[in-house]
Amino acid sequence: MITEIELDGRARWLDLVSPTANEEAEVENVLGIDVPTQEDIKKNEPSSRHYREDGATFMAAQIVVHGETPLPQTSSVAFILKNDTLVTVRYEQSRAFDLCASEIQRTDRKPTSTSALIGLIEALVDRTSELLEGAANAADDMALSSLPFSEQPSKRRTVAELEGVLAEIQRLHRRVAKVRESLVSLGRMTGYLLTQSELDDPEFRERARSMSRDIISVTDHATFVAQNIQFVLDTLLGVISVEQNAIVKFFSIVAVVLLPPTLIAAIYGMNFETMPELTWTWGYPAALGAMLASAVLPYLWCRKRGWL
Missing domain, CATH: 1.20.58.340 (Magnesium transport protein CorA, transmembrane region)
Incomplete structure (x- = not known):
């Protein structure tokens, strides 16, 4: 499916969601580029996912999908900048893409293709931050309700209860791991954009630098949350050992x-x-x-x- 979103002037955003071969060929004919398939994105090494070809800038990043489910995943997304056109190729639904598209259609001041790209990165980082915040709150709630602290009366938990807590810790750890994977990928892509002399718009570069700092900050927070979850796990294992x-x-x-x-x-x-x-x-x-x-x-x- 191809969704075309009008941007500033002649600029546009073509969002390809699980495109067919005909849809890929249509975009390739119009823009004169080779649209990467899902296999093309995956087989490239992380160091080879950002490059210039045929006058276009090609980038790829991992984004978190199914973040609220017990089994979150990361999905590869291709970003292509060609003149005044932004092309995204993805094979999973993402709330961040939908929110960014709605914001562009709702505002009167339409962005350029580069501004739309950095706005999309901001939406993706905000989405990962929400998932990370949810994992942090869940870890705090688990520490207060499931582990023995001095202000709570101690009680012996059943094996089923302990298994449930361990399973929840595993799910939180997986969510944080996928968030960190996505943040690292987005950080590499933002850093690559800052090295491109063709993208010399001052506003774009300032937003990109700000976004790079935000990604570093959120990544540090992800590290703290991961350490907190590890602390909860170590404490729970200690409690199990004491009870045994x-x-x-x-x-x-x-x-x-x-x-x-x-x-x-x-x-x-x-x-x-x-x-x-x-x-x-x-x-x-x-x-x-x-x-x-x-x-x-x-x-x-x-x-x-x-x-x-």
């Missing part, structure tokens, strides 16, 4: 308490013919008393050592 140690300690103390009575019962459970206590009138209650004492004394000793 408490369970093991309980059974160890139970074994220590029950071992002496078991030994006494085993001795007097032997069926030897000559045993002095077998004919003793008070032998049975004495054996029970010895078993009880041998269980109580280790228990009191464990309490005194602070193990219980």
Whole structure:
């Protein structure tokens, strides 16, 4: 599908979404360029995704798609500047593209093709910032509700609850990883635009430099959020380890308490013919008393050592 958006004067933005071979050929004939396919974008090395050919500037970047779903992805998008025409080639729907197109159609002051490009990059960065902010808030909520802190009464979580928290941490980590991947890609593209002497519009270059600084700032924030999520994961694993140690300690103390009575019962459970206590009138209650004492004394000793 090709969507044409009128810009300033003769400028226009051609947005190709999952284009067919005929649609690609139509754009190629009009602009005299070779429109890269999805395979062309993917097979290029990251260092070879920005170049000039046939009087046009070709760039490619990774953008986050399905950001709110449990399985966010990144999708390759091609950006082409040829004279007064901006061409974008993408194979996934993106909210940032829709918002940018709506803003251009709504405003009275139409941008140029280069201004539309930098505005599109700004929309993509803003979108990744929203996803990053959502991941940061989710990590904070998880830390307050799922992990033990002094202001909350401790409670033992079930295995299903712990698995749910770990799964949520995995989803947040994946979202932040995809956001950082997109930011790095957009940062490389913005840096490439600043090196092009053909794009000498002062307003464009100032916005591009500002956008480059914003990308660095958001990337630093992404690093902080990733560290926060790692902290939540480490704390949760520590809590699981403490709870497991408490369970093991309980059974160890139970074994220590029950071992002496078991030994006494085993001795007097032997069926030897000559045993002095077998004919003793008070032998049975004495054996029970010895078993009880041998269980109580280790228990009191464990309490005194602070193990219980």
